Amino acid sequence: MEELPFSSQLAHALVLRDVQQYEVAGPVVVVNLASSDALVGHGQSSALPTFSSTVLYGGTITGALLAVLSLETIPNAEQIARDLGWVDFYGGRPGHPVLLRSAQHTIGTVQLDPAVVLRQPGLEPGEKSFAVKANLWFSPAGTDCGIHNRHDFIEVHTQIAGLGHMQKFTSPEHATLYEDQQLSPGNTNPVPFCLEREGTFVYPWHQYRADTDCIWLALEYHLS
Structure with a gap:
């Protein structure tokens, strides 16, 4: 068990590696970071696939690589994030949204087959090594965090x-919004919506939008 460096009163964050029947005291958000299914449950276990999450109030978890984060609503989250030294992504420039980012941490390396995890027909199958990086973000209620299409x-x-x-645009x-994936506490957007092309990843125009004050975990898988 490892406490992540950006763990704080806003979200206590742990990483579990190769655990069997780890006892959970909730409520917590459990995220499967590995390429294999994790198992969650109480007496009868069920699968928690790659890139998916759930909220647990008790029971056990088994898996190769898991993130476990406290599930709480914290008043004055923006001020706490600033006091913790979270970076203002847009630098507080006039006309730009408030988008605060914690320090990022490299959790480890996993083997993933992009053809499988991206559900991408025609892609040559084969596992590749990815470095897993994680950080937290905060935006206040009513924030459009910025439409973009670049990630590697x-x-x-x-x-x-x-x-x-998570919203997609043409x-x-x-005004060109065409898909809206709604996220409540414990939800992960269901499938990464990029394609692999010649060693990089191609995204549609997209953004995160906060309806209320929001904290979310960003997980990045970088080709090693």
């Missing part, structure tokens, strides 16, 4: 506090 890694988001969305204009 596979990314998924897990909601920790508040109600948010251009960098809000």
